[in-house]
Amino acid sequence: MGEAWQRLYKNKWLVLAFSIWIQSCSGVGYAFGSYSPIIKSVLGFDQKGISRLGVAKDIGDSVGLLAGTLCDLVPIWGLFICGALVNLIGYGSIWLIVTKQLPPVPLWAMCLIMMVATNGETFFNTGALVACVRNFPQNRGGIVGILKGFTGLSGAIFTQLYTSFYAPDQAKFIFLVATGPSMVALFTLLIVRPIPQVVSIIKEDDKNFNVIYSVCLVIAAYLMGAMIVHDFLSVNHYVQVGFAFGLLLLLFIPLIVPFYQVFVVDPKKPQSDIENDYNIKAPLLAPAPPERTPSGREIKNEYPKAIKPTITYYPPPSGDFIEFSEMEDEKMRPEVSERARHEQLARMSSRLYKAVAEGAVKVKRKRGPRRGQDFTLAQALIKADFWLIDYAAPRPILMACAQGMMAVGHLMFAMAWPGSMYIASLLVGFGYGCHWAIVPATASELFGLKNFGALYNVLTIAVPIGSLVFSGLIAGPIYDAEAEKQRSGALGAYARGPLADESLVCEGAICFQLTFFIMTAVCIFGVVLNLILIKRTYRVYQALYGKRGDSLLHNKVPRAVLEQDASSSSSFH
Structure with missing residues (x-):
């Protein structure tokens, strides 16, 4: 059972399910109209002032340069901690002001506070998108569509929770917005992350995506139905609470996918296949023959075995193909001396120049990265x-x-x-x-x-x-x-x-x-x-998804492996 929980922790569908929770909290700025009236009445702003406050809100939840910069410097959990703090400080300050625990502030200061509050969403958005796009490189469009869809539903989700538990006290809605997303971010920060060397069967992925798509559509229809019932029918408080619990139950449905895969599908597989899905064991290519000098003496490779890139590839049954995740920011860490590294580079350069002289290789000076790099x-x-x-x-x-x-x-x-x-x-x-x-x-x-x-x-x-x-x-x-x-x-x-x-x-x-x-x-x-x-961009998509990429799969060679091999080779030039 302990191994099963470890596999669950490494499951990319668990990451997606928790990312959906994050995205369900990262669009609370869309609910600005639900709490702007209390800001207007308490601070005495006119409609023009509220409009300017709305512009500040748009700037805050759209300009995420800080989150994008930190994404390259800190792990995903660091982004979530920053987002939770920014969200709590920003919306918490607004809540303290509208409840008169802090003195009123002028419009320009309120605009600044609103920008800080909504900017927390950019940290949640960036962390969830980066993690899931790297875990599902061949389904980027679908992944982004799912996550952005839940971002759009976020405002409706929080409005429904407010209507069920706190209406008509708009100050409590601001308190819910200040604490809810921060708590969810702290709860999920150790789960949402890029998972290296994920192995999955494409047919199974399609079934899982259909489940997630269905959940998204059902939640949207559920929120629409709840809104219609609330507007056209007179319902009591208990019915509203029932709507809220039903909504929370729907948000838990994506967790069924990773739990079903780990605790139902995996036990039916041979133990060796389960280990192959979650471990990296065998080398991708057979060992190359030893190099020799012109006199016949063997040239020993001074690189230790630990730094050779290895990966397991097992063709699955029934003709399904295997997809590996792209981890472009993972770099090998050679533990060798500088002298050994220079000698290895010199040997590679010598072989390249020899190939150029024989006409086997055409060299073109590289002026920066190519598409997809x-x-x-x-x-x-x-x-x-x-x-x-x-x-x-x-x-x-x-x-x-x-x-x-x-x-x-x-x-x-x-x-x-x-x-x-x-x-x-x-x-x-x-x-x-x-x-x-x-x-x-x-x-x-x-x-x-x-x-x-x-x-x-x-x-x-x-x-x-x-x-x-x-x-x-x-x-x-x-x-x-x-x-x-x-x-x-x-x-x-x-x-x-x-x-x-x-x-x-x-x-x-x-x-x-x-x-x-x-x-x-x-x-x-x-x-x-x-x-x-x-x-x-025609050439880019032919290389990524065209016939050439399909032929790689049909030849039983994982595309991501070849791309990783090519990128590692280009790093020497």
């Missing part, structure tokens, strides 16, 4: 030598479809056809969700996994930038201009209150029509950029 943040921002190939299905195709979907939705908003608002909302929301599920996976495929945390948090800066540009610089001025026309023109009768003191009010589709036309044009421009990206 380990980029630094600076290299990722400036590297642009993409290549074309004949066939593949790049992931940016889906990004182009998502942008096109949003373009159609914004056009429907602009035209304001009868009944089009519901369809337009569905298209824009679905396209936005697809876009942010695809972008992180695409970044990991093009720039590797080692600096994925920093890359992901740079990409998310687009959210507050877009919010500031489209809301503050485009939508706001256009709305005010149309409202001024209505007040001073034939529709001026719709203006309410004293003209000098009352805020401008605009009514009708004309208020945001130009804004939606501009956003439609921006989405179409995004489609064009994605088409260019598709053309220039």
